[in-house]
């Protein structure tokens with residue numbers, strides 16, 4: 256799939272103020288600094304569509320980006336940012352959990368995981384929670400440019416072995432690098448195939 260247009264629509268902390276139309280949407284979630292916003296820029300070929308930063312905690316709101324005037328990419332704040340105060344952590348948890356629980360247009364979440372790191376409990380817990388909420392998700396391993404192919408393979412095998420302890424069926428996964436534009440085609444084609452299947456079964460997404 257080719258992205259012809261990508262435009263920022265709205266930012267907010269309130270799921271009831273998210274766009275009202277019925278376009279399907281895909282949300283990027285994961286630890287602060289994992290590369291959610293950078294990935295949105297990479298996929299849309301725009302350097303500054305989503306705000307990025309070397310310091311964790313940059314994205315603070317639910318951000319909707321309209322793609323090809325047909326579907327949304329949603330950039331969310333990161334979790335697990337230690338320097339955030341307790342009260343703002345609570346606010347964050349509230350609006351993010353409300354978003355996932357209430358947002359009917361959400362077709363799939365993408366949980367971003369830094370390919371370099373050992374599996375982190377916070378990510379495993381979050382995926383568990385998505386499963387309990389019956390929210391479909393895939394994994395996106397990010398920053399693949401930081402490791403050699405052998406190490407990437409080893410880390411993915413290791414990650415899957417951890418997931419197997421709790422999951423009968425493993426989630427679909429992608430390997431990406433926003434600096435090297437890796438994984439772009441695969442990810443966009445995956446979204447495209449879901450969008451096409453939705454049109455067939457659910458005219459509300461047409």
Ligand code: GTP
Nearest residue numbers: 288289290291292293307308309312313314333433
């Ligand atoms: P929050 O909004 O704070 O939750 O972070 P985020 O997940 O949106 O991360 P962001 O896209 O802002 O990127 C964080 C840092 O990682 C920035 O310095 C990016 O340049 C860097 N980064 C993101 N993706 C990649 C990648 O694929 N490769 C490399 N080398 N660096 C990356």
Ligand code: MG
Nearest residue numbers: 291292313314
């Ligand atoms: Mg961000």
